Amino acid sequence: MKSFQRGEREIAFIDEGEGEPILLIHGFASNHFVNWVSPGWVKTLRDDGYRVIALDNLGHGQSGKSHDPKDYFPVEMAADAVALLDHLHIEHAHVMGYSMGARITAFLARDYPERVRSIILGGLGLGMVEGVGEWDEIAEALRAPDPSTVTGERPKMFRTFADQTKSDRLALAACIETSRTLLTAEDMGRIAVPALVAVGTKDDIAGKPQPLAEMMPQGQSFEIEGRDHMLSVGDRTFKKRALEFLEDVR
Template sequence: MQFFSHDGFELAFVDEGEGDPVLLIHGFASTHHVNWVAPGWVKTLRDAGYRVIALDNRGHGRSTKSHDAQDYTPEKMADDAAALLDHLGIPRAHVMGYSMGARVAAFLALRHPDRVATLVFGGLGIGMVEGVGEWDVIAEALLTEDPEGITHPRGRMFRSFADQTKSDRQALAACISTSRTLLTRGEVARIRQPALVAVGTKDDIAGAPEPMAALLPQGEAFSIDRRDHMLSVGDKTFKARVLEFLAAHPL
């Protein structure tokens, strides 16, 4: 585990392997380890000949926590990712994000387009534009003292996930309130890098991948068969499709 400083935060990251760099940005309430190490992504990419960089987003994992919602806009988290590339002296990288991390990756491509070679949007399809349903219940669930009283299924799921990862629930509640900025169709059309949009066929959070891919000038859609939002992450067909996509677009 290594650390670097940006915008008043100490941000944790790992950097493994050699070859074309792939920057991994995890989802809400997750960590680099839960999203990328445990499901085998770091090993898969490293073994395929890539340099793999994965950070803990601000408010998550071993990075600095803030309880100020204004610290968690996707623009600020995208700038953290660009700062990590600066810190490592990497001019341009493949970028892969999952769920909230996919949104951050999109903002990274818009704010720092020269730094992004290709994009993989995992676990977030047209929901990046149209929204992904009611999320205020998640903030309420995170701040509830007794989790037994949580009745909303999505709130219960994310509270359980946050407890499993031993997260700072106040930081996550702040994050969920400001990290959901939607992109306009015009903004998506400005993302000109080759982009793969991958969503599970049983994912009721992300929105369909095909309409999102259709908005991207170089978009491709991939459906992760019989997987929901959580189980899509480590799916072997998803890994195989990403490796195929990266091989088709070398730096």
């Protein structure tokens, strides 16, 4: 991976292919490889004629680590993404995010509309505005010295995922404290670019996609049949719908 600095923040990224640029922003406790390379997104988009850029968010993957929660507000991580576009001399791009990455994408589209061609919000629907439940237990699970002491299905799931990806658990615990900042319906209404919201029908985290899509002037929704939060990412129908959406707004 390549990397660049925004102040004291070191951000790692990949840059592959030629054509219209699309920036991919991964979810919480993941990284560019787990979220985008392994499920086939990078190859799919590259083969369809896009220049694919994917970063590791601060605290994740090969990017720098911080244990300070103030570094993980979505406005800061959106600014990292814009700084990457600046670093690559890209004026505007399609932007696609999953879960936490979808939230970052929405903040980016709200605050830097001139940099965005279109957005795809995966794995986060109405929860963008109404919240996605209580996550303090996840921070506690990530900080627990012994994983066997972790209780609760969702804390166990994220602790296991963090351990599997060999993540900096203290950085992730700091991230989860502040990265859940909500947007208002008015915020979403300010996002005027074409937008696709895609959520699995068995996803118990994200919230429904249609109500969020309806808040945006050019919003569309797509239900990923039979998929939960984790399995929606690489779903072939999601890829097909995303490519159709991008083709329509090219």
